Amino acid sequence: xxxxxxxxxxxxxxxxxAADLQVYEARGGYQGIRKALQxxxxxxxxxxxxxxxxxxxxxxxxxxMKWSFLPKERKVxxxxxxxxESEPPTFNNRVLMESDPHQLLEGIMIAGYATRATVAYIYMxxxxxxxxxxxxxxxxxxxxxxxxxxxxxxxxxxxECYIHRGAGAYVCGEETGLIESLEGKRGWPRxxxxxxxxxxxxxxxxVVNNVxxxxxxxxxxxxxxxxxxxxxxxxxxxxxxxxxSGPVNRPGxxxxxxNITVKDLIYGSxxxxxxxxxxxxxGVFPGGLSxxxxxxxxxxxxxxxxxxxxxxxxxxGTAALVVFxxxxxxxDVLLNVTRFYAMESxxxxxxxxxxTGWMYKIAQRISLGAGRxxxxxxxxxxxxxxxxxxxxxxxxLPDGAAFPIRTLVEKFRAEFEQHIVRQEPGKxxxxxxxxx
Amino acid sequence: MExxxxxxxxxxxxxxxxxxxxxxxxxxxYRAKPGALIPVLQMAQGLFGYLPEVALKRVALGLNKxxxxxxxxxxxxxxxxxxxxxxxxxxxxxxxxxYVRGGKRVLDTIKQKLKxxxxxxxxxxLFTLEVTRCFGACGLAPAIMIDSDVHHRVKPNRIESxxxxxxxxxxxxxxxx
Numbered sequence: 001x002x003x004x005x006x007x008x009x010x011x012x013x014x015x016x017x018a019a020d021l022q023v024y025e026a027r028g029g030y031q032g033i034r035k036a037l038q039x040x041x042x043x044x045x046x047x048x049x050x051x052x053x054x055x056x057x058x059x060x061x062x063x064x065m066k067w068s069f070l071p072k073e074r075k076v077x078x079x080x081x082x083x084x085e086s087e088p089p090t091f092n093n094r095v096l097m098e099s100d101p102h103q104l105l106e107g108i109m110i111a112g113y114a115t116r117a118t119v120a121y122i123y124m125x126x127x128x129x130x131x132x133x134x135x136x137x138x139x140x141x142x143x144x145x146x147x148x149x150x151x152x153x154x155x156x157x158x159x160e161c162y163i164h165r166g167a168g169a170y171v172c173g174e175e176t177g178l179i180e181s182l183e184g185k186r187g188w189p190r191x192x193x194x195x196x197x198x199x200x201x202x203x204x205x206x207v208v209n210n211v212x213x214x215x216x217x218x219x220x221x222x223x224x225x226x227x228x229x230x231x232x233x234x235x236x237x238x239x240x241x242x243x244x245s246g247p248v249n250r251p252g253x254x255x256x257x258x259n260i261t262v263k264d265l266i267y268g269s270x271x272x273x274x275x276x277x278x279x280x281x282x283g284v285f286p287g288g289l290s291x292x293x294x295x296x297x298x299x300x301x302x303x304x305x306x307x308x309x310x311x312x313x314x315x316x317g318t319a320a321l322v323v324f325x326x327x328x329x330x331x332d333v334l335l336n337v338t339r340f341y342a343m344e345s346x347x348x349x350x351x352x353x354x355x356t357g358w359m360y361k362i363a364q365r366i367s368l369g370a371g372r373x374x375x376x377x378x379x380x381x382x383x384x385x386x387x388x389x390x391x392x393x394x395x396x397l398p399d400g401a402a403f404p405i406r407t408l409v410e411k412f413r414a415e416f417e418q419h420i421v422r423q424e425p426g427k428x429x430x431x432x433x434x435x436x
Numbered sequence: 437m438e439x440x441x442x443x444x445x446x447x448x449x450x451x452x453x454x455x456x457x458x459x460x461x462x463x464x465x466y467r468a469k470p471g472a473l474i475p476v477l478q479m480a481q482g483l484f485g486y487l488p489e490v491a492l493k494r495v496a497l498g499l500n501k502x503x504x505x506x507x508x509x510x511x512x513x514x515x516x517x518x519x520x521x522x523x524x525x526x527x528x529x530x531x532x533x534x535y536v537r538g539g540k541r542v543l544d545t546i547k548q549k550l551k552x553x554x555x556x557x558x559x560x561x562l563f564t565l566e567v568t569r570c571f572g573a574c575g576l577a578p579a580i581m582i583d584s585d586v587h588h589r590v591k592p593n594r595i596e597s598x599x600x601x602x603x604x605x606x607x608x609x610x611x612x613x
Contacts, residue, residue: 088570089533089577126478126515127571129584167474167513170569184473185505186512202470245533245574252575289532322574324536336535340569346512 032218050225057210069197087288090320092241101138107214170344189395236304246323287317290400292407341401352398370431463498531570
């Protein structure tokens with residue numbers, strides 16, 4: 001990969017005291033909001049639409065379009081910042097908040113101005129202690145310098161900003177789950193419509209945007225939509241953060257255009273630098289767990305919004321890769337994945353609550369060496385009968401459970417069957433007696 | 437080391453009445469604010485170390501909510517606990533990245549060292565062991581979190597020294613008391 005890519009969102013990573021307001025300003029910070037305030041909110045939305053900025057939270061929905069769903073006549077608008085980064089194994093928002101908090105705050109101001117928001121709530125997951133303190137400190141600095149509050153920078157635009165700390169639930173990353181949680185309830189996703197743009201937080205028009213999406217805004221405003229669309233392949237414009245974890249030589253968070261392939265991210269010298277001990281890649285979850293799995297033969301996949309579908313995956317997701325090597329027992333991977341969704345299903349929709357629970361039970365048996373061939377069929381069938389795609393659930397969590405489990409079983413079926421063939425006779429009956 | 441005080445006890449431990457009085461102050465401040473329940477519960481847990489029934493009832497009354505609504509929210513979120521916990525909460529990440537890099541072995545070693553299972557508290561009320569979902573330290577897996585400190589690249593043979601730091605803190609605190 002010819003990589004002359006200049007970091008944009010991560011340009012301040014590694015810069016000394018980049019979390020300080022003065023350092024951020026000295027490096028060109030808070031110029032985006034100054035320029036944005038010269039534009040009308042409508043012009044700003046048009047610019048973001050032209051840039052075709054697609055949401056970085058997972059679904060890839062165009063941010064400008066999301067904003068334009070807000071009703072024309074409205075008194076109050078809320079902006080919720082989704083910093084509940086819960087998708088395993090994703091940490092790009094963590095990196096952005098820890099190393100360059102003012103970039104996020106500037107993005108929040110621009111999005112707030114474009115949507116005429118009155119209050120911005122940053123919903124940060126409870127486990128983020130360090131990022132919370134860094135961001136809170138940055139927010140205090142920004143308030144003191146007049147970037148938040150009344151009549152920002154002498155304009156007519158006023159906005160308050162608060163950080164809310166989550167209490168630990170994966171489903172709160174879903175935008176209506178997040179809104180419910182902010183209201184002080186269980187994070188149960190809402191039936192849509194009405195969409196948050198019409199009736200969101202406290203039943204008022206609300207926009208929910210991801211941290212990385214917002215971090216793109218200062219750069220789009222300063223450099224223009226044409227600059228943004230010159231980066232990356234058609235339909236997947238702009239810089240993107242990719243996290244790589246698992247048994248690789250250099251795990252971490254890297255910034256590139258979405259032209260990059262999974263293979264480059266794992267083996268590239270600027271990226272993860274190959275596998276520890278030169279082990280072969282058995283599989284990769286390329287977009288966080290929920291998008292599904294690739295085998296070691298599918299590493300040519302390009303990490304853009306549209307390519308993952310061609311490999312049977314749900315989408316790009318959070319673009320966080322977790323690699324596992326040839327020594328990994330595929331039954332362990334299945335167990336780990338099923339366990340996560342069984343724990344995190346919020347319990348509202350029957351198919352999700354029961355489906356994830358039963359798939360975990362089946363995975364437990366398989367990993368104990370008591371799998372049956374029909375179990376593999378049951379797993380696949382269960383995944384086809386849950387989620388928003390067959391129209392059976394309120395939110396996308398069960399789709400996110402279905403894809404990794406189904407792709408694991410389908411793509412590694414031969415290996416599961418080998419384990420089942422090698423099991424000692426009578427084990428299935430014995431384990432069933434114990435587990436049931 | 438003799439520890440005879442009840443769970444979550446620090447040396448200048450307040451009585452339940454004092455803690456409830458402090459909770460009342462929080463409730464007065466937050467009563468009129470929409471969406472106050474979760475921040476209030478977080479602060480209540482900060483005061484008591486966990487969420488005893490008496491605190492939940494006080495919160496329900498103070499925010500004019502039913503007890504069942506409050507209890508429902510508490511049981512929904514993994515950070516809330518209705519049972520007393522040790523002075524330090526050890527959370528082992530079993531997210532996929534940590535899992536494929538030996539998170540399970542780390543968990544087993546901690547279980548062995550502390551002689552407790554997941555969800556339990558040591559007899560001296562020093563440590564509670566929990567398993568957590570991925571908290572985004574995947575680049576430095578396997579990771580564990582003790583209270584709010586994240587420990588990276590934890591190997592089974594390093595666990596004793598990591599835990600030891602928290603053991604000695606108590607010794608120091610007791611000596612200085």
